[in-house]
Structures are given as C-alpha cells and as structure tokens.
C-alpha cells in the first residue's frame with residue numbers, strides 16, 4: 001500500500017441534476033466493467049444530498065438493469081449512529097432510493113451498526129472493522145482472519161474497494177471526519193467512532209482516511225456554492241487535518257465530480273491539466 005496515489009481528475013457539470021445523473025451513469029458503467037473483469041464489484045457509499053441523489057439517479061436510469069446487483073458488495077464510508085430505522089441514517093436513505101428497488105444479495109450489504117445494536121459508536125466501529133477483516137480474509141483465503149490485526153493498519157484487513165464515493169460538507173468534512181477533530185488524525189485503525197460531531201447527530205461511525213485511501217478509485221461528488229471554499233482549499237493542497245477533503249486519494253485515480261457552483265473556487269491552474 002506504499003505506492004503513490006493515482007492522478008487527480010476534475011469534471012465540472014452545469015447543475016446538481018446533471019452531476020447526479022452523470023455520476024450515476026459513471027457508477028453503472030464502472031460496476032459493469034468491474035463485473036466483466038472480476039465477476040463481482042465493490043462500492044463504498046456516501047450519504048448526503050448529492051450522494052443520495054446519485055443513488056436515486058442510478059435507480060431511475062434505464063441502464064440500472066444492466067448491472068448484476070446480486071454481485072455488488074456495498075459498504076458505507078460513514079453512518080449516523082442512530083436507531084436502524086431512523087430516516088437520517090445513510091443506510092436507510094440508500095435503502096429507500098436504491099437498495100430496495102434492485103436485487104441485492106443481503107449478505108453483500110454491509111451496513112454500519114446502529115444505536116439499538118451497540119452501546120456506543122466506538123463499539124459499532126470495532127465491529128465494522130471486524131466485518132471488513134472477514135471480507136478481506138474471504139478475498140485472500142490463504143490469510144488467517146484470527147491473525148489479522150484490525151487495530152493497526154494491516155492492508156490485508158481491507159477488502160478491495162473498486163469505487164468509494166464521498167461527499168463533502170461546507171466545513172470540508174468527508175465521511176464523518178471533521179476538521180481538527182480526533183477522527184481525521186487516526187492512522188492506526190480502520191474505522192472510528194466519532195463523538196461530538198459538529199453536524200448532527202453528534203454520534204457517528206466513519207472509515208478512517210487510510211481506509212478511504214485504500215480504494216482503487218475515490219470519487220468526490222460535490223454540489224452547491226456553500227462547498228466552493230472547501231473544494232478550492234482541498235484542491236489547492238490544504239492540510240487534511242484542517243480540511244479533511246484534501247486527504248482522499250485513490251490508488252488508481254481520484255475523480256472530483258462537481259457542479260458549477262461547487263467548482264467556483266477551483267484553482268485555475270488545475271483546469272490546465274495540472275492536477276495530476
């Protein structure tokens with residue numbers, strides 16, 4: 001996992017609706033391509049406005065039926081630590097707009113733990129790290145899952161993520177990693193429990209930045225003028241502790257998929273191909 005991350009590419013779309021529709025089209029095509037090559041594909045979902053709008057656009061697309069959804073593995077980048085059926089849960093929203101409408105294999109849908117299953121967000125985080133390690137062990141059957149140390153970053157403890165979707169908040173947060181808070185600094189765990197989140201609800205569960213950066217492709221999907229400052233700082237190379245959105249980097253590539261409003265402060269030199 002020490003290899004350098006792949007190039008950064010920026011795509012700007014005229015509106016929120018076009019962004020959601022084209023991201024959905026990209027995702028469908030990506031999953032199809034990966035299934036053609038490997039038989040199954042793995043996506044890490046995000047919550048948030050454009051993240052959920054993208055999933056709805058997948059469901060609404062005629063091309064949706066081209067994917068064999070029973071051979072797609074679903075994970076989440078973060079979750080609000082709430083009861084399982086709470087309408088604010090990222091998994092519940094994904095279920096409502098997409099997962100309930102396609103033929104998923106329930107064993108491949110890996111939701112983060114809820115507050116009616118776990119005493120606190122850290123316990124849910126530790127369980128999710130174990131689930132990741134089990135999935136990784138199934139991908140590498142020669143490894144002994146008992147021997148995997150999920151409290152340290154052991155890359156064999158992560159399954160392959162083909163695409164990892166992220167939204168960002170106006171403060172620059174990604175998943176549930178907020179500026180200057182403990183979670184964004186964690187590099188010795190796969191998943192963290194987050195308390196006192198500045199955005200409600202206060203308790204959350206999140207993949208850590210090293211786990212996010214294990215993905216083959218990271219897609220930053222962002223809409224709205226309230227995100228323009230954070231996008232501009234992230235692409236200008238801010239410190240991820242101050243601007244978490246500056247941290248994600250896919251192993252093969254990082255795609256920034258923006259609407260025009262969110263792109264208002266992208267540094268000009270990056271439009272000239274300087275973002276690689």
Ligand SMILES: O=C1O[C@H](COP(=O)(O)O)[C@@H](O)[C@H](O)[C@H]1O
Pocket residue numbers: 046047048049050051078079080090166167168169170174175176199
């Ligand atoms: O709370 C969250 O917020 C971010 C961004 O959401 P948005 O509504 O401002 O687009 C999202 O990426 C994250 O998954 C979610 O838990």
